[in-house]
Amino acid sequence: xxxxxxxxxxxxxxxxxADYFSxxxxxxxxxxxxxxxxxxxxxxxxxxxxxxxxxxxxxPVGEMxxxxxxGDLSDLLGRRKVLIGGLLGSVISFGISAxxxxxxxxxxxxxxxxxAGFFAGKQALAQAAIAEIDTxxxxxxxxxxxxxxxxxxxxxxxxGSLLLKKSFVDNGGFIWPSLLASAAFxxxxxxxxxxxxxxxxxxxxxFSTTKFxxxxxxxxxxxxxxxxxxxFLLNLLxxxxxxxxxxxxxxxxxxxTHAEVAIFNSYSALCFTLGGILGTAWILHRYRARKILFWMxxxxxxxxxxxxxxxxxxxxxxxxxxxxxxxxLIYPAYQTMLSDRxxxxxxxxxxxxxxxxxxxxxxxxxxxxxIFPSNLVGTLILFSAGLFLISGALLPLAMRKKGLVKIRLLx
Numbered sequence: 001x002x003x004x005x006x007x008x009x010x011x012x013x014x015x016x017x018a019d020y021f022s023x024x025x026x027x028x029x030x031x032x033x034x035x036x037x038x039x040x041x042x043x044x045x046x047x048x049x050x051x052x053x054x055x056x057x058x059x060p061v062g063e064m065x066x067x068x069x070x071g072d073l074s075d076l077l078g079r080r081k082v083l084i085g086g087l088l089g090s091v092i093s094f095g096i097s098a099x100x101x102x103x104x105x106x107x108x109x110x111x112x113x114x115x116a117g118f119f120a121g122k123q124a125l126a127q128a129a130i131a132e133i134d135t136x137x138x139x140x141x142x143x144x145x146x147x148x149x150x151x152x153x154x155x156x157x158x159x160g161s162l163l164l165k166k167s168f169v170d171n172g173g174f175i176w177p178s179l180l181a182s183a184a185f186x187x188x189x190x191x192x193x194x195x196x197x198x199x200x201x202x203x204x205x206x207f208s209t210t211k212f213x214x215x216x217x218x219x220x221x222x223x224x225x226x227x228x229x230x231x232f233l234l235n236l237l238x239x240x241x242x243x244x245x246x247x248x249x250x251x252x253x254x255x256x257t258h259a260e261v262a263i264f265n266s267y268s269a270l271c272f273t274l275g276g277i278l279g280t281a282w283i284l285h286r287y288r289a290r291k292i293l294f295w296m297x298x299x300x301x302x303x304x305x306x307x308x309x310x311x312x313x314x315x316x317x318x319x320x321x322x323x324x325x326x327x328x329l330i331y332p333a334y335q336t337m338l339s340d341r342x343x344x345x346x347x348x349x350x351x352x353x354x355x356x357x358x359x360x361x362x363x364x365x366x367x368x369x370x371i372f373p374s375n376l377v378g379t380l381i382l383f384s385a386g387l388f389l390i391s392g393a394l395l396p397l398a399m400r401k402k403g404l405v406k407i408r409l410l411x
Contacts, residue, residue: 131336289333301386302322
């Protein structure tokens with residue numbers, strides 16, 4: 001790896017880390033901003049549960065819209081320009097959130113959350129740029145994103161919680177986590193501007209508004225037409241259902257306190273990070289993504305079935321680790337395979353669709369949790385295990401010769 005590639009990868013990884021870190025440092029505390037007696041908002045316009053649900057939905061809605069748009073723009077205009085614009089947009093978005101929290105403007109706060117989700121779509125072009133850098137293997141480079149995501153999920157909520165202590169709340173209210181998020185994006189913007197050298201050369205001669213809109217529509221159509229995307233969606237939905245239901249499951253079945261549940265959530269993030277390290281250092285270097293994907297999904301399903309049937313605390317430590325580690329390998333494996341099946345001029349588009357799917361699964365998992373009977377929430381773990389199993393079992397069918405046709409997008 002030459003120095004230019006090293007600097008470029010550093011700036012791209014930092015941009016990816018900043019998104020997950022900022023989400024954990026700021027947006028993860030929406031229930032505190034809205035659902036407590038200390039809420040700064042003067043008028044919520046809806047009852048508290050509905051207002052909180054709308055606020056939670058804003059980010060994934062923005063991500064679903066922004067990911068294909070920014071990914072496609074990066075194919076048309078180049079990665080560097082759109083990434084810098086996206087980072088600047090994230091700085092402004094969290095700045096709007098901080099100002100809204102300071103002044104108690106709920107609707108403006110919701111706007112800030114939608115914009116934060118929209119500009120989180122720049123992850124698509126960062127991932128496309130990482131895939132295009134010619135060093136190491138694509139699977140390894142994408143697997144390292146699992147390491148960064150795990151670390152961000154550990155550091156973000158921890159630092160954000162420190163900024164919600166009384167000493168900070170008494171001097172600025174809840175603005176500090178949003179300011180921390182904005183500062184993280186500011187640092188990433190600085191590094192991207194000075195360090196990122198874009199090897200991608202777009203063809204801007206064929207740009208037209210009509211064609212651009214057509215391509216965005218084609219991206220969403222592709223999610224229904226392409227077999228591999230359907231399996232990716234099943235697996236990802238299963239994973240987000242685990243994330244939203246695991247705390248309820250631990251409280252209902254094992255009578256754990258909130259502090260003990262927090263320990264297990266942190267442990268899950270550590271296991272996810274470990275899976276990313278294994279993928280980066282060895283597994284996705286030694287084996288091709290296609291070869292490990294089937295077994296990782298079957299193993300993850302086994303871990304979730306075992307987790308649902310666990311009776312002892314010691315079993316939780318074992319069975320919770322299995323799906324967390326395997327998902328850290330499954331996600332980059334799907335990314336690699338989808339990227340390999342896409343032509344070189346459409347990498348931003350396909351990663352945009354991947355991130356839009358990510359946002360859609362977040363929303364769908366939250367909706368399922370909201371309508372599920374509270375005393376049966378733990379059974380979502382069992383449902384997730386089934387989704388992992390189905391996704392793995394149908395993979396050989398999706399990879400048959402007919403399913404191996406190169407994904408062709410408008411260019």
